[in-house]
Amino acid sequence: MTARVGVVVFPGSNCELDVRSAVRLLGGEADLVFHTETDLSGFDAVALPGGFAHGDYLRTGAIARFSPVMDAVTRFAADGGPVLGICNGFQVLTEAGLLPGALQKNAGLRFLCATVQVRVETTSSVLTGEAAVGQVLAVPINHFEGNFVCDAETLQRLRDEDRVVLRYVKNPNGSLDAVAGVCNEGRNVVGLMPHPERAVEAVLGSADGAVLLRSFLAAGAGSPRSPRVEARAS
């Protein structure tokens, strides 16, 4: 019982093979989906990987949100399907309005490439269902625009509704309230700047990202979108 994950490839994505490889390593199925696709019906979950979609021209994610596949991603999310945006994928999801806030340049004006510690703040999301609240994970970051920002009202809502999924233990980039990852109201769309797919086995330096991707696969397998769930119900 596992999930079939569609890994969206924009021109300029560069982490799609890592995500596919990590999903397969964890027992899931994964296929690449080019950004011109308009049908995601064969998938139980969708991941938007890191990179520089459409060159990140204008703003990170600004052009990618108009790729044909994004209409399908929006419908998939509206139907309750698990959607994960990692790094540039997170930026695309905020530009598309599927997640609140935006990612601005790091406060220190430096590109950051390091393994950082993040704390799981809620288990009520498609990325953290199998983790524990308070669990600290070592996961790499690799970004210049990872500094989460939103207006005060939005931040209050995110806190009140328990929608900050991950926080940095030591804030590396100036993110408001040390936010490393957030989810939507339905808790089925999650974006995060750290790269869990780069921390799925000890040889990579950390296997702490595995619990996040395993949670995502479990959410996909149990998602209302999954044909397997419909088959069981009937």
Add this chain to the structure above:
Amino acid sequence: MTRFAARIEVTHRPGILDPQGATIERALPALGWSNVTEVEVGKSIHLVIEASDEEAARAQVDEMCRRLLTNPVLEDYRLELDALTAEPAA
């Protein structure tokens, strides 16, 4: 129809960090300008649009700004329009 030159100046919203502006502000005193504050680096987008009148052109460029050219979480913009010489009727 008239062609209008649009100049869109995109700036950071209040409270949004401008690391480039901050870095320049720190660099200027090294050249002797210790009297400079509030340096900001934004961006400028220029385009030419054809529309029936200035109001129509402004409405369309405003919509472009909201939907694509700026991110309202991070940025404000100011729009200036200038009518170019009208095209001779074909």
